[in-house]
Amino acid sequence: MGNRWKLQPRTEQKLVQFLMYVLTSVAVLVLVFILAVILKNGLPQLSLEFLTRNPADMGREGGILSTIVATIFLTFIALLVATPLGVGTAIYLTEYTVESRITRIIRFGAECLAGIPSIIFGLFGFILFVNKLKFGWSILSGGLTLAFMVLPTIIRTSEEAIKAVPPAYRLVSFSLGSTRWQTVTRVVLPSAIPGIVTGVILSIGRSIGETAAVIFTAGSALRLPTSLFSSSRTMSVHFYILAKEGVSLPKAYGTAAVLVISILIINIATYYMMERYIKRKS
């Protein structure tokens, strides 16, 4: 009786396949839709002038050069700080300790850090770097704030990458007379590099796109930054202000297009490089 609704295995297979196909299509369509809207509105704005001139008249005129430079500096500082910290933590957790209460607490702490909304990082950076340490609204404050924000991602992905290195490699390395540090630098890290780089790329993407954590810490000055202590506006903050204050929607779309395209380029370039690295190794 209960079998009345039971489908033929073959029909069921086809139905499920169709369903999965629809679900996947929806996911892909959303992405395509977003890209299409941004590129359709943004691409007409793009020109050499847009990329090479500073904003004028609050962003109504001119280009976005200063915001591009600020974004690059900020991201660079964030990764410069977060990568050694994150990879170091991951190495410590995987190679230098045995699984214990302490490692679990560190890991749990890092996960919690990952769950904190970015605006809270912005507030934290504002209190610590801008006010307490008196860095002011600056590239430095913004970069350090971003570093803390992306740290959990780097720890997590590095740890996964290091754990994926076959234990036999370590055993062989030790049996050939290497110290722990030599094993880490000569065997473990080279094998884990592709995974670690993936984490770094993800973090670059997040840093470039981050708005809330940056607006409180890096400021929003439109001048070209001249030092670590310059207040400056990143592309995403620029986009936010242009759109929210109704300054210029076309310029906002132009900025968004540059943002999206640069993230795409970074991703594609890195995956290409990793592909070559892995191929060369095996």
Next chain:
Amino acid sequence: MKQRGILVRDFSHYYGQTRSLNKINLDVYRNEILGIIGPARSGKSTFLACLNRLNDLIPGSRVEGKILVDDRDIYGPEVDVVALRRKLGMVFATPVPLPLTIYENIVFGVRLLGNNNRRELDLLVEDSLQKAGLWNEVKDRLHSSALKLSGGQQQRLCIARVLALKPQYIMLDEPTSGLDPISTMKIEDSLRSLKKDFTIILVTNNTKQAARVADRTAFFLMGELVEIDETPVVFTRPSDRRTEAYLEGKFG
């Protein structure tokens, strides 16, 4: 007159509460091949790991008793573990080439010491591969990945990699368990020729292999050394009933 290289006295090993080796007493003579046979989980591999202190890496590992290598207590306070591991080279059951070129696999241990002299390394690579019987097969592709070699070639590469350390002892843990008969034969041939320069400890789950290449054979069972003697004696007139039963295939 046979010289003793390794002396094991009342040696026990524990993983946490579990005793994996119980009061082992045996000697290893220089330039012999000592075969170690016994069923799975009899403590053979643990014994090797204790000799070069790879067991240090396992949390909860603990030892009692003494092991002297060249008259020095390897569990003594002033032992240089890294130097010990170079002295007792180890070949594992599964060949594990590092994800490097053939050349870089061989010189891995030497580079750790900071030797990067190209000429010396070139000579070392050729010499080690010759001794391991692999040179002719790989001499034209030293700089291609070691992962591309066949299983048997990989295992001979692992032997060559150990030889490049210039060890005094070579320990092999079931080195042919995953290999075909021809590869196995090639490795057994190289062991016989290596004997004149090295002392070899060969753990094997294949009793016939011990009969073919070992000068003396030790039989381990459940963490105990049941007997050790000249290989022909162990195989034809074993002094312990358990050895006889194992060799006849009644268990294990």
